[in-house]
Each structure stands twice: as structure tokens, then as C-alpha cells.
Amino acid sequence: MSFPRLIQSSDEITNYVLLALLKGCGRLKALRHGKCVHGMILKHGFRSHLPIMTSVLDMYSNCFRLQEARKIFLEIERPDAIVINGMIAAYFRCYRPSDAVGLFYDSPSKDVGTWNSVLSGLVRISNNYEALRFFKQMVCVGEKSDVITLVTVLSACGSLAASCNARQIHGIVVKHGHEKHIPVGNAIIDMYAKVGEIEDAYIYFKNTELKNVITWTSLIVGYGKHGLGIEAIATFQQMVIAGFVPNKVTFVGILSACSHAGLVRQGLEIYRCMTEIYGIEPEMIHYGCVVDLLARYGQLEEAWKFITTMPVQPDSEMWTSFLSSCYFHKNKEFSKIAMEKLLELNPEDAGSYVLLSNVCSWIGDLEGVAKARRWIMNKGIVKTKAQTWIEIDRTVHGFESGGRSHPNYDIIVKYLGDLLERIKAVGYVPNIDIVVQNVDDNLKEEMIRNHSEKLAIGFGLINTKPGTRIVIVKNLRVCSDCHAAIGFISKMEGREIVARDSTRFHRFRDGKCSCREHW
DNA sequence: GTAGGGTTAG
Structure with missing residues (x-):
């Protein structure tokens, strides 16, 4: 149903329609339409309908409008746990963790979802270490976790790359009997792969009967991250034989696995499969994989041909990847083109400035080198430091380059x-x-x-x-x-x-x- | 049938 028609026919406005509209606006980040729905809600007297007002809050939150979300929150007379959880999520989404945590501790009604909101918020802002500490606190005060808690903690654990924690959390999953929940199993596979235990990821995968497309994709992505391209391809083939339909994420995983393992021919064949057999419309990320696949192994002409015949304009990441291959293979002609394109598009990314400076220095463009350095100085661009973590005796040690x-x-x-x-x-x-x-x-x-x-x-x-x-x-x-x-x-x-x-x-x-x- | 918090991506 279109908006104009909905607005004109008030008899069709039910709370179910409004909820669906709000959800859609939030997902699409369609603020203008969302405000329009908000107006309809006020006009048609849903102001004190709790699920609807929660969804309005959530819509503003999804559109990153913290002030509007907060206003809705304050207008709700007796906010229940679900409203509070939505507000906590809104604070995290808008990078206000201390407000979120403050609300958590002030809030009179907490349920497991309230804990989960903070937990997932911490993971959202990449504070995985705090997330793990928060989970420990949750266990200490005797709050019972549910599958969402565990999926979130497993993901935090994978990002921390601490394998001792990984086994412990896996143990908790088994203890709580949540292994039968497919997303939990998927998160376990992903976590083991991310902490470096690809064999354990495979063992879990092999032993679980509960699989969906994400289960297979997680293992494929894991193999890709470990440089095990042959295994990734074999898993992909088994997945198809087992009757699962790969999705666009599966293809990102398998294509990048091929790219990082140098399996150019196989990667191109899989790309062809994706479009011709599975009818998946390639997105920028897939095009990026193909360009990387070709250029990384010196097929710069082919990569260039691919870039110029794509139906979309390359983004800065694609130019960065192409430029870095051109630089690696010492091709001045393509390097110059890629550099120009990159400069047109991307004046912000620290990584490309460093690359640009290197390329300029190589082709003898001293002015370019000076310019790149000046940009870095002026803009205060700082290359992110390499960081890593390791766990000893249940303590996570962080390292910085x-x-x-x-x-x-x-x-x-x-x-x-x-x-x-x-x-x-x-x-x-x-x-x-x-x-x-x-x-x-x-x-x-x-x-x-x-x-x-x-x-x-x-x-x-x-x-x-x-x-x-x-x-x-x-x-x-x-x-x-x-x-x-x-x-x-x-x-x-x-x-x-x-x-x-x-x-x-x-x-x-x-x-x-x-x-x-x-x- | 109504709301929040969760899994795979270069």
C-alpha cells in the first residue's frame, strides 16, 4: 500500500499497519516517511499505545535521531522493560554508551533483554572486552541468559580472539542446553574460526545436524580467513550437493577465499555461477572481490576491463585495492589512473593516504608525496594502530603496536x-x-x-x-x-x-x- | 497476528 493512499483512507489505519510501516521506515532509514507515520499515529490517537510508541522510538533510533527517540521515551508515562531496552539500544547506536549504561543501572524494570541490550550495544561499539566483563557480571548476579545473550557473547569472544574464553563460553552454551538453536551453533563456528581454531570450527560443524545457509557460510568464511581456499571451495560444493542455496554473503566469502588463496580461475567460475545459475545480482562487494581476484595476481588488464564494464561506478575501496595491486606489480600506467580516481573519491581514508604517499614516491612524484604528507598532517589522519589480544589465566591482555x-x-x-x-x-x-x-x-x-x-x-x-x-x-x-x-x-x-x-x-x-x- | 535485545561479508 502506498503512502498517499494510506494517508487518505483513515479507516484502513490499524495498529498492525502502523507497526509494519514503522519497521519498514526504520530498516530503510526513511526518516521523512517515518515522521509522516509518527504524525498519523498522533492524529489517530495511538499516543498511549505502548507497542506503537516503542516502535516509533525504534524507528527514530534506526534513523540515528537520538533527540527524537529520547523525546518519545520521556513522553511515555510508564515505560516497561521493552521501551527501556529500545532506548538503551538507541543510545548505543548513537555512540552514547555512558547514557546507555546509566539508563541500565537506573532502570527499575530489567529483564534478560535489558542485559542483552547493553551486551549487544557494547559489541556494536566494538567494546568486546567490556561486553565479556558485563557478561561475567550477569552470571555473577544470577541473571539467566537466553540464546540472544549467548549469540552476542560468542560474537564478542570471536572478535577478541581469545580461545580460552571461547571454550568456556562454548561450555556455558552446552550447560544451558542452547546448542540446538541454529544461530548459537553458527556463532560457535564463527567464533572458533575467528580465534584461530579452524579445526574446532570444522569439528563443531561436522557434528551438528542443525545447519542452515549461515552455518555453511560461516565455515566457508572461516576457511577463507585462514587462507584455506581449497577447503572453502570443497565446502561450497558440499553445501550445494546437500541442497542448500548459497546467498550473497556466501559468495562474498567464497570469492574472497579464492582471492586470498590465489585461486583465480576457480573464483571467476564461481562468480559466473553466482550470476548465471543462482541469479544473484552482484553488489559492489562482489565486484570488489573479482577485481581483487584478478589484480592481486597481476591480471591488471583484465581487472581494468572488468572495472570499466561494470554497471556501477567503482567506489574508493575498489580503487584502493586496485591501486595497491598496481603498486605491488609495479605498473605505473594503471597506478596513475587508479590514484587519480581515488583522489576524486576519497579524501578521508587514512589507509589510502599512506598508499598514495608510497605510490607517489615510487613514480617519482615528489610533489605528490609532499602533498599526501601535508594532508595527513593537516587532517590529523592517524593510521589505526595494530592491536591484538591474548588470554592468559582468564585475563585478556591487550597489545598495541x-x-x-x-x-x-x-x-x-x-x-x-x-x-x-x-x-x-x-x-x-x-x-x-x-x-x-x-x-x-x-x-x-x-x-x-x-x-x-x-x-x-x-x-x-x-x-x-x-x-x-x-x-x-x-x-x-x-x-x-x-x-x-x-x-x-x-x-x-x-x-x-x-x-x-x-x-x-x-x-x-x-x-x-x-x-x-x-x- | 501487535513492541526490544542475536548469527555469516572485501
């Missing part, structure tokens, strides 16, 4: 120096930049207790089990090959090292990243 703030810094440096001497003594030559972050006494004790050695190298820690052959990759930053700065090494298995950056894992064998295995 270049951070030297730990009180025991000197002791740690000495400990690592000694350890390196021992490594050299058994015949390995560590040829890497060692940047000690911070390690505390608990960690040191843990090392002694397990007869294991944890090395803080690069941005984080290496964990070696007794008897593991220590292989130092010649240069930890070798993976700038695949356009990624390496974060920390999460595993060493024989001659294989698994390292991660902020988005995915890289497998190195003899100093060569799996991203380049299939060239």
Missing part, C-alpha cells in the same frame, strides 16, 4: 633476549624485528608451568609447545605480498606458522605465505 608501557618491560626484554640466544644456539638465525609489547608475571609463570615458551614477537606472542621445532620466518612482514600487515603468530606446527592480521590468518611454510602458494 609499538607499546612499551608495561612496568616489567625491561625484564621481559631481557627474558626474550636470553630466549633468542638459546634459539640461535640450536642453529636457527632469527632475522626479524623484535618488538616487545607487554607481558606480565602471570604469563611468565604460565610459561614455566607448562614448560612452554611464549615469545612476544612482532605484535604479539608465539606459543611453542615442548618439542616443537622453532622455525623463524626470515621476515615476518613477508605477507605484505598479500597486501596485509602481519599481526601476531598464533600457532607453530612443525615447519608451518600460522599468523594473523586484523582480518585473516596466513599460513607460512618455509617463509612463504599460503596466499602465494597457487601462483
Whole structure:
């Protein structure tokens, strides 16, 4: 039903119609239409209808209109838990966490949803560590969690990349008997993949009978993040055989898996499948994957042809990805074009300024270099620092690139120096930049207790089990090959090292990243 | 049948 018709025929306005309209306006962020519906609500006397007023609040919240949402909230005489939860969500959505938490503690009526609102709000603003602490508090005061709590906590845990927490939360899920809920299972698979335990993600996947398209997609995405392109493709094929229909997210996952594993031919074939067999209209993100797939492996002409024949205009991310491939493959002609396009579109992104400065310096455009540096200075653009976390004895330790703030810094440096001497003594030559972050006494004790050695190298820690052959990759930053700065090494298995950056894992064998295995 | 808080994405 169209708006004009609805407005003219008052006899058709029911609370159900209004609720549906509000939901639609919120989803589409259609503020103007939403205000119109709000007006109708007032005109037709639904002012004291609690579900409707909750939905009005939520509509404004979805449109990021905090003042309007708050006004509605204050006008509601006796707000129940659901209204309060909506207001908490609105505060988080508009980056006002302290107001949200304040409302939580002031609120007289709380239900599990109130706790969940804060929990998911913290995850929304990427404060996953606080989210985990909040969940602990929830457990301590005896508040019972539901499936939504667990899905949210599992997601926080995955983002924190703390595998000890991961197992604990998984344990809680089993204890509460929530494993049968598919989104919970999906969140478990996603979490294990994100904390580096792709085998555990697979084991859970294999053992659960309850699967939907997201279950399969989560595993495929997980394989992609681990550079395991062949496994991602195999899973995709099994998914199709099992009768599940891949959606647009599945294709983003599989295409990026192919791209990061160098499976160009297979990736293009899958892209063809997506459009021709599944009839999925490609979105910018899919086009971006294809451009990346081609350009990353040097097929710059093909990538260029693809870009110029796409039915949509490339966005700045696509130009950044293309430019970084052109730079990597040392193609000046395309680099210049991509750089111009990028400058037209994207004056804000810190990452591209750094790339631009590098490209200018390479092609000898000293003026460009100076300009890029001036922009960085003037705009106060700061490249986001690499961060990582690790959990020791239930405490999550955060690390920041270049951070030297730990009180025991000197002791740690000495400990690592000694350890390196021992490594050299058994015949390995560590040829890497060692940047000690911070390690505390608990960690040191843990090392002694397990007869294991944890090395803080690069941005984080290496964990070696007794008897593991220590292989130092010649240069930890070798993976700038695949356009990624390496974060920390999460595993060493024989001659294989698994390292991660902020988005995915890289497998190195003899100093060569799996991203380049299939060239 | 009416409202809030949750899972997959370069």
C-alpha cells in the first residue's frame, strides 16, 4: 500500500499497519516517511499505545535521531522493560554508551533483554572486552541468559580472539542446553574460526545436524580467513550437493577465499555461477572481490576491463585495492589512473593516504608525496594502530603496536633476549624485528608451568609447545605480498606458522605465505 | 497476528 493512499483512507489505519510501516521506515532509514507515520499515529490517537510508541522510538533510533527517540521515551508515562531496552539500544547506536549504561543501572524494570541490550550495544561499539566483563557480571548476579545473550557473547569472544574464553563460553552454551538453536551453533563456528581454531570450527560443524545457509557460510568464511581456499571451495560444493542455496554473503566469502588463496580461475567460475545459475545480482562487494581476484595476481588488464564494464561506478575501496595491486606489480600506467580516481573519491581514508604517499614516491612524484604528507598532517589522519589480544589465566591482555608501557618491560626484554640466544644456539638465525609489547608475571609463570615458551614477537606472542621445532620466518612482514600487515603468530606446527592480521590468518611454510602458494 | 535485545561479508 502506498503512502498517499494510506494517508487518505483513515479507516484502513490499524495498529498492525502502523507497526509494519514503522519497521519498514526504520530498516530503510526513511526518516521523512517515518515522521509522516509518527504524525498519523498522533492524529489517530495511538499516543498511549505502548507497542506503537516503542516502535516509533525504534524507528527514530534506526534513523540515528537520538533527540527524537529520547523525546518519545520521556513522553511515555510508564515505560516497561521493552521501551527501556529500545532506548538503551538507541543510545548505543548513537555512540552514547555512558547514557546507555546509566539508563541500565537506573532502570527499575530489567529483564534478560535489558542485559542483552547493553551486551549487544557494547559489541556494536566494538567494546568486546567490556561486553565479556558485563557478561561475567550477569552470571555473577544470577541473571539467566537466553540464546540472544549467548549469540552476542560468542560474537564478542570471536572478535577478541581469545580461545580460552571461547571454550568456556562454548561450555556455558552446552550447560544451558542452547546448542540446538541454529544461530548459537553458527556463532560457535564463527567464533572458533575467528580465534584461530579452524579445526574446532570444522569439528563443531561436522557434528551438528542443525545447519542452515549461515552455518555453511560461516565455515566457508572461516576457511577463507585462514587462507584455506581449497577447503572453502570443497565446502561450497558440499553445501550445494546437500541442497542448500548459497546467498550473497556466501559468495562474498567464497570469492574472497579464492582471492586470498590465489585461486583465480576457480573464483571467476564461481562468480559466473553466482550470476548465471543462482541469479544473484552482484553488489559492489562482489565486484570488489573479482577485481581483487584478478589484480592481486597481476591480471591488471583484465581487472581494468572488468572495472570499466561494470554497471556501477567503482567506489574508493575498489580503487584502493586496485591501486595497491598496481603498486605491488609495479605498473605505473594503471597506478596513475587508479590514484587519480581515488583522489576524486576519497579524501578521508587514512589507509589510502599512506598508499598514495608510497605510490607517489615510487613514480617519482615528489610533489605528490609532499602533498599526501601535508594532508595527513593537516587532517590529523592517524593510521589505526595494530592491536591484538591474548588470554592468559582468564585475563585478556591487550597489545598495541609499538607499546612499551608495561612496568616489567625491561625484564621481559631481557627474558626474550636470553630466549633468542638459546634459539640461535640450536642453529636457527632469527632475522626479524623484535618488538616487545607487554607481558606480565602471570604469563611468565604460565610459561614455566607448562614448560612452554611464549615469545612476544612482532605484535604479539608465539606459543611453542615442548618439542616443537622453532622455525623463524626470515621476515615476518613477508605477507605484505598479500597486501596485509602481519599481526601476531598464533600457532607453530612443525615447519608451518600460522599468523594473523586484523582480518585473516596466513599460513607460512618455509617463509612463504599460503596466499602465494597457487601462483 | 501487535513492541526490544542475536548469527555469516572485501
